[in-house]
Amino acid sequence: MNSGHPASDGDWKRCGLSHDRIFGHVLSLELWLCLLTLIVWHVPSHPQTLKAGEAQVSRAGVLQKPDVLTAANAEANEALNSKTHSSASSAESLIHRDAIRQTVGVLASDALEGRQAGSRGGQAAAAYLVTELKKTALEPAGTFQWYQEFGNNCRNILAKKTGSDPALREEVILLGAHFDHVGYGNVNNSRGGVGQIHNGADDNASGTSLLLSMARALDAHPPLRRTVIIAFWDSEENGLIGSTHWVNSGLVRTDRIRAVINTDMVGRLRNDTIKVQGWRSMAGFREILARANQSSKLRIKFDDTVNSDSDHWPFYSRRIPALQVDTELHEDYHRPTDDADRIDFEGIERISRWIFRAVLTLGNQDTIPAFRNEVLQESQRGVQYVTPLAATPPRLGLTWKNEPAEQGEIVIDYVRPGSAATLAGIEVGERIISFGPFTELNTQRLKSLVVTAPPVVPVTLRKPDGTQREVTLHLAGSAIRVGVATRSDPAMPHVVGVTDVIPFSPAAAAGLVPGDWIYQVAGQPVGSIQKWRQTADQMTEPTELEVENMGQLRKVIVTPILFSGSSGS
Incomplete structure (x- = not known):
């Protein structure tokens, strides 16, 4: 050299x-x-x-x-x-x-x-x-x-x-x-x-x-x-x-x-x-x-x-x-x-x-x-590959005890004033038994459900005295079907680059990270970024992606979380 x-x-x-x-x-x-x-x-x-x-x-x-x-x-x-x-x-x-x-x-x-x-x-x-x-x-x-x-x-x-x-x-x-x-x-x-x-x-x-x-x-x-x-x-x-x-x-x-x-x-x-x-x-x-x-x-x-x-x-x-x-x-x-x-x-x-x-x-x-x-x-000027997503407001507005769920139930330890949880009347000490159609919850599962849920979700709670009640949550923001921010690149036609991944989303669960390039969806070239976004919004079943990072190809399975009757993107 x-x-x-x-x-x-x-x-x-x-x-x-x-x-x-x-x-x-x-x-x-x-x-x-x-x-x-x-x-x-x-x-x-x-x-x-x-x-x-x-x-x-x-x-x-x-x-x-x-x-x-x-x-x-x-x-x-x-x-x-x-x-x-x-x-x-x-x-x-x-x-x-x-x-x-x-x-x-x-x-x-x-x-x-x-x-x-x-x-x-x-x-x-x-x-x-x-x-x-x-x-x-x-x-x-x-x-x-x-x-x-x-x-x-x-x-x-x-x-x-x-x-x-x-x-x-x-x-x-x-x-x-x-x-x-x-x-x-x-x-x-x-x-x-x-x-x-x-x-x-x-x-x-x-x-x-x-x-x-x-x-x-x-x-x-x-x-x-x-x-x-x-x-x-x-x-x-x-x-x-x-x-x-x-x-x-x-x-x-x-x-x-x-x-x-x-x-x-x-x-x-x-x-x-x-x-x-x-x-x-x-x-x-x-x-x-x-x-x-x-x-x-x-x-x-x-x-x-x-x-x-x-x-x-x-x-x-x-x-x-x-x-x-x-x-x-x-x-x-x-x-x-x-x-x-x-x-x-x-x-x-x-x-x-x-x-x-x-x-x-x-x-x-x-x-x-x-x-x-x-x-x-x-x-000379460099290329921007990682663009963090704009911060989104908390959809639910509560936290729970960071410990293994007892019998698939989550114990609430904080409710933020003015949040969707407060408006639904949820109180500290109550347990979440079900979130939409999903039961047998754990902390990781609930985080993913909150990210992917439609705007309106029924939730079943158990009060400290053992009685149950059902409330309706009106969540902030919109549902996430896959959970990635992407960009196109003229040097990479028919491919999309991952610039950010929403925590606890299906994309995060599949192992996608910023800097990944998505080459194929279900064995077919991605095409334009518009086609990718349409595909992601309409994804209803586990889908295989071919992904490259640092020249190494791998296959990942993105599994969307579907709520009955939901129309989230």
């Missing part, structure tokens, strides 16, 4: 640094590639992801091959060797933590000296990625086969899988990640340890390993209707130079790019939480991401702001729907301590598979909405 801003004219010269000036001598690329074959077996394993049968790391740091591969590893290796098209699930199995661990280990090795753009380590990293891409059936998509060169010694690496639909194959889904880092660091880009190798395991060997796994999975999957481009960007750390160069080069017309997903620093998954910026740039982006997340079970932090510090920005700023995905900064950012032994490889696997499923949707759905120009203002 870039620590500054998009490049100025002077930044472009950094790709022309001489190897002789940086290292004092030139190491041939062929010899460097030979070293890479040795690096592969010096990849440290994440201690939290080791299981029986997996490779173990010796004290010398050398990866020991296990006698017996785990079932998961065997599955991944078998899939890697297969060139036949497979189902989405088997293609997804290519996205495996062992392959990710290997890629990160190569790119974050000391031998690559921090992969500074234009350096011998950066070029060796590029050569390694091309070697891996050549093992697939993906097509080169650069100006010179796999490469798009710029500056002096800098190069983007580009591959594609052409779409299958003659009407849609000219449209492009672009997946990007930068593979360069800051080398030995300098006063402008290092947060400590200038002169030491900055391996950049998280920034951004993690995103690069994700992208390479995606390339393998897409290779094994039947072509999508749209074309998918895989872009490994160079010189991001110098100011987004590689991605900006590609956008400006005209290799692909920008009006054909339907969506961009950029991954930068995805190797430190904490509390299962991944951050996504740019989701408001396309209507429906959030729902695609949420539905793709059902098996990964990530907690997606949908950020309304959009920063300019990574390779999504050259696309977003040109009004192309673009996502930036990361696990956020940490104390090792741009320090020599950003090493492979601190990477959560299982986390990258989960994130990769989630993005892969989202790409399948983007690549195959009939249409993709255009860029939402409104997002340029929304990302």
Whole structure:
């Protein structure tokens, strides 16, 4: 991830640094590639992801091959060797933590000296990625086969899988990640340890390993209707130079790019939480991401702001729907301590598979909405998601003892002057035996009944002397059928957002909370907010809602409380 801003004219010269000036001598690329074959077996394993049968790391740091591969590893290796098209699930199995661990280990090795753009380590990293891409059936998509060169010694690496639909194959889904880092660091880009190798395991060997796994999975999957481009960007750390160069080069017309997903620093998954910026740039982006997340079970932090510090920005700023995905900064950012032994490889696997499923949707759905120009203002002023409901006057005007009800009866301990209870003649010490048609009361049940009751309700009371009497309550306000305040959002068509929940209402009992998004009612899309409100007002039986919060879908049952002859909303 870039620590500054998009490049100025002077930044472009950094790709022309001489190897002789940086290292004092030139190491041939062929010899460097030979070293890479040795690096592969010096990849440290994440201690939290080791299981029986997996490779173990010796004290010398050398990866020991296990006698017996785990079932998961065997599955991944078998899939890697297969060139036949497979189902989405088997293609997804290519996205495996062992392959990710290997890629990160190569790119974050000391031998690559921090992969500074234009350096011998950066070029060796590029050569390694091309070697891996050549093992697939993906097509080169650069100006010179796999490469798009710029500056002096800098190069983007580009591959594609052409779409299958003659009407849609000219449209492009672009997946990007930068593979360069800051080398030995300098006063402008290092947060400590200038002169030491900055391996950049998280920034951004993690995103690069994700992208390479995606390339393998897409290779094994039947072509999508749209074309998918895989872009490994160079010189991001110098100011987004590689991605900006590609956008400006005209290799692909920008009006054909339907969506961009950029991954930068995805190797430190904490509390299962991944951050996504740019989701408001396309209507429906959030729902695609949420539905793709059902098996990964990530907690997606949908950020309304959009920063300019990574390779999504050259696309977003040109009004192309673009996502930036990361696990956020940490104390090792741009320090020599950003090493492979601190990477959560299982986390990258989960994130990769989630993005892969989202790409399948983007690549195959009939249409993709255009860029939402409104997002340029929304990302600056923020979006109001939680709007508390205006306070409503107490409907009943009494309180009762906060203790278990005796024989289903509620004991009244206070009656507010001027309330519906006072006007009905209810007195302290009396017990509520029934409320409308409902008996066997408890405190939680009575609170829900008061919220959902029609304006006129018969109530049966038991006096302290044991005699019973019936009174008629004329409750303040109106009945609540569901009990939520909702809003529409142009970035979320056919969905309504929950901004507040009335305590003790059916919505509260179902577990709805502010910040929820209601996607479906009884298996059907919600539609407009007007349609939702009509549905809620007319709800007369238990109804299943599909709800999303932080990218996780769940089903809840809202059970309205019906009073005989009531017409509350």
